[in-house]
Amino acid sequence: MDGLAALLDGPRARGAFLLRCLFDPPWSVRLADDAPLSVTAVVRGHTWLLPAGSSTWAPVRLGPGDVAVLCPDRRAPGAAYAVLADDPATDVQAVIHPGQVCRTPDGRELHEEMHQGVRSWGNSAAGATVLLTGAYAVDGELGGRLLRALPGLVVLGADELDTPLVDLLAAEILREDPGQQAVLDRLLDLLLVAALRTWLARPDAAPPRWYAAQADPVVGPALRLAQHHPERPWTVATLAAAAGSSRAAFARRFHDLVGQPPMAFLTEWRLDLAADLLLDPDLTLAAVAHRVGYGSPFALSAAFTRQRGMSPREHRRGGGPSLRPPAG
Numbered sequence: 001m002d003g004l005a006a007l008l009d010g011p012r013a014r015g016a017f018l019l020r021c022l023f024d025p026p027w028s029v030r031l032a033d034d035a036p037l038s039v040t041a042v043v044r045g046h047t048w049l050l051p052a053g054s055s056t057w058a059p060v061r062l063g064p065g066d067v068a069v070l071c072p073d074r075r076a077p078g079a080a081y082a083v084l085a086d087d088p089a090t091d092v093q094a095v096i097h098p099g100q101v102c103r104t105p106d107g108r109e110l111h112e113e114m115h116q117g118v119r120s121w122g123n124s125a126a127g128a129t130v131l132l133t134g135a136y137a138v139d140g141e142l143g144g145r146l147l148r149a150l151p152g153l154v155v156l157g158a159d160e161l162d163t164p165l166v167d168l169l170a171a172e173i174l175r176e177d178p179g180q181q182a183v184l185d186r187l188l189d190l191l192l193v194a195a196l197r198t199w200l201a202r203p204d205a206a207p208p209r210w211y212a213a214q215a216d217p218v219v220g221p222a223l224r225l226a227q228h229h230p231e232r233p234w235t236v237a238t239l240a241a242a243a244g245s246s247r248a249a250f251a252r253r254f255h256d257l258v259g260q261p262p263m264a265f266l267t268e269w270r271l272d273l274a275a276d277l278l279l280d281p282d283l284t285l286a287a288v289a290h291r292v293g294y295g296s297p298f299a300l301s302a303a304f305t306r307q308r309g310m311s312p313r314e315h316r317r318g319g320g321p322s323l324r325p326p327a328g
Contacts (some may be wrong), residue, residue: 023128025087033096036072046086048088069195069199071147130170209258213258
């Protein structure tokens with residue numbers, strides 16, 4: 001897989017929350033749903049996107065075709081909070097809580113009152129402003145790589161993004177044909193990929209070092225081989241040979257570009273992949289060990305427990321990411 005595919009391997013929409021929002025001014029909605037990753041696109045009108053809670057990014061005004069990706073720091077309480085409004089001065093009128101429960105600031109439920117039809121919600125049936133919003137529940141360690149790579153807010157202008165996906169999603173979100181949820185999930189994925197690909201191409205983007213190292217003529221091929229084929233018995237010498245470099249020169253260059261030794265990166269990658277695979281109840285520990293390059297279930301279990309503080313069995317029983325704190 002290439003670098004972008006590696007970053008996006010975890011967050012795939014599966015029955016993702018998708019909503020068309022229709023508003024006439026004045027309006028203001030506080031997002032406090034704790035979604036680890038969300039995408040908002042403007043179809044018509046405009047919205048101000050304002051930080052709330054412990055969020056620290058600057059307010060930004062979005063117009064038609066603009067897209068914002070919110071990726072809060074889950075370690076900071078309140079960092080997931082943001083406000084969408086017609087004007088920065090408008091008081092908050094609705095709060096979106098976890099589970100997409102919507103209430104007024106004083107606690108009155110608003111679901112029925114603001115229901116506007118198929119996947120539509122707001123204070124108007126037509127809406128001077130129309131937004132599309134999608135929220136991911138990102139699972140797995142490989143998905144965590146993306147969350148750790150992104151800043152709290154990424155904004156892409158319509159001209160910069162240059163995609164018909166916003167209009168296509170706006171049309172499809174109103175349909176109720178068979179398999180429609182799968183269509184919407186895939187469109188949301190495509191919009192996210194388009195947005196992140198555009199962001200990563202910016203000269204001021206700050207992707208993880210291993211992602212940037214994909215472009216290096218020596219380290220890049222070795223990274224891709226390790227990521228494509230973690231099951232192979234890689235050593236520094238075999239990776240260096242595949243990259244056409246001496247062992248010492250390759251190890252030094254890899255550490256300089258990626259920020260860690262080749263085998264440390266490979267171990268982390270294998271265990272991230274194992275953490276995802278362990279959530280599949282149809283895969284035995286032996287099958288997972290084979291896929292990620294460990295010679296036996298015991299070897300995988302020992303490495304997993306040593307690095308993550310829990311056994312594969314405990315991780316599988318918990319049904320989610322390990323207790324290992326996210327990297328900076």
